[in-house]
Amino acid sequence: NAGVMQNPRHLVRRRGQEARLRCSPMKGHSHVYWYRQLPEEGLKFMVYLQKENIIDESGMPKERFSAEFPKEGPSILRIQQVVRGDSAAYFCASSPGVIGLGAYNEQFFGPGTRLTVL
Amino acid sequence: KQEVTQIPAALSVPEGENLVLNCSFTDSAIYNLQWFRQDPGKGLTSLLLIQSSQREQTSGRLNASLDKSSGRSTLYIAASQPGDSATYLCAVVDDYKLSFGAGTTVTVRA
Numbered sequence: 475n476a477g478v479m480q481n482p483r484h485l486v487r488r489r490g491q492e493a494r495l496r497c498s499p500m501k502g503h504s505h506v507y508w509y510r511q512l513p514e515e516g517l518k519f520m521v522y523l524q525k526e527n528i529i530d531e532s533g534m535p536k537e538r539f540s541a542e543f544p545k546e547g548p549s550i551l552r553i554q555q556v557v558r559g560d561s562a563a564y565f566c567a568s569s570p571g572v573i574g575l576g577a578y579n580e581q582f583f584g585p586g587t588r589l590t591v592l
Numbered sequence: 593k594q595e596v597t598q599i600p601a602a603l604s605v606p607e608g609e610n611l612v613l614n615c616s617f618t619d620s621a622i623y624n625l626q627w628f629r630q631d632p633g634k635g636l637t638s639l640l641l642i643q644s645s646q647r648e649q650t651s652g653r654l655n656a657s658l659d660k661s662s663g664r665s666t667l668y669i670a671a672s673q674p675g676d677s678a679t680y681l682c683a684v685v686d687d688y689k690l691s692f693g694a695g696t697t698v699t700v701r702a
Contacts (some may be wrong), residue, residue, distance in 0.1 A: 507688070516596070516681070516692040517636075530689070549605065564633065569688075583628075585635035 476501065478568050478584035486590045487556050495551040496585045499568030506549040507581055508541060511563040523549060556591045561586050594619045598693035605671050606701050610668040613696045614683030620660045627656050627667050630695065636681065640667070654676040657662045672700045 479498040487493050499506050506519040510533075520533040523543035534541065538556075543549040553560055565586045569579035593620040605611060621684075624643045629637040629673055640649045640656045642665070648657040653670040681699045683690040 505688070507690075509690070509692075514694075516694040517683075517690070519691070520687050524686055539665065546673070580641060581688075582638070585634040589635070 477567055478582055480566050480584040480587050482587060484588050485505070486592065488592050489557055490555050493553040493556050493560070495553075495564050496567075497549040497551070497566030497568075497584060499549070500582055501568075503568035503570050503582075505579060506543050506588075507567045507569075508549075508551050509556070509565045509567065511565065511586075512536055513562070517565060520551075533537060548565045553589075556589075558591045561591045578587055594622075594645045594684055594686060594691040596691050596693040598680075598682055600696060601621050601694065602697045602699075604701065605698040607672060607674060609672055609701075611667075611672050611676070611684075611698060611702075613669075613680050615664045615665040615667070615693055616670060616699040617651045617665075617691070619684075620688075621695055622660065622686055625656075625658050625665050626680040626683045626685060626690070627654075627665075628683060631678050631680055639680075641660070664666050669698075672698075674700045674702045676700050 481496050504525055506523045509517040511517045522530040523542045525543050538554045540552045563586045565583045567581035569581045597616045599614045626641045627639045629639050630636050642649045642658045655668045658665045679695040679699050682693045685702045
């Protein structure tokens with residue numbers, strides 16, 4: 475059973491370009507989470523998605539960032555008009571569906587996409 | 593808002609010494625606490641998951657304790673080895689959202 479897959483692993487963009495980061499969850503997982511790790515900082519929650527639904531995007535910057543998890547295909551984190559401050563490692567995690575009230579849906583992390591903005 | 597702090601930020605020990613990594617959090621109403629390992633340029637590997645009803649969890653040379661009332665968790669690594677060199681992250685699980693500390697970077701000298 476393959477783990478969470480992210481691509482590309484490394485992405486270089488110039489200021490003003492768009493960045494698209496992809497995440498394929500583990501087989502059987504229908505929940506996806508995105509986290510961002512800025513240099514010298516801890517990982518910060520960005521967004522939680524289920525198939526075709528955004529459940530919680532409280533950690534997403536209000537502008538330029540968007541996320542989707544379509545019925546078919548990977549989850550996409552899209553950053554428009556990138557700036558140098560967007561340079562970071564972006565991690566995706568996935569978990570299975572709800573397994574019981576109060577039970578913890580353990581999140582499994584992908585290897586991350588390292589975005590560098592020149 | 594949950595704040596997670598890890599002390600120390602970095603630690604260097606000779607091989608064979610025991611490691612003690614500390615994690616504190618501000619809101620004790622957590623679901624679970626999880627310890628991860630992160631190698632340079634790599635993803636996160638889950639080490640131990642302590643559910644809120646538990647006080648500790650063990651796996652091989654690793655032992656993690658949880659004291660919700662005081663907002664603390666400690667990760668112990670016995671008889672450290674050079675292969676233990678990595679950054680260790682503590683994450684507090686609040687429903688579906690993980691709040692991470694900044695990590696403790698460990699170097700084990702051969």
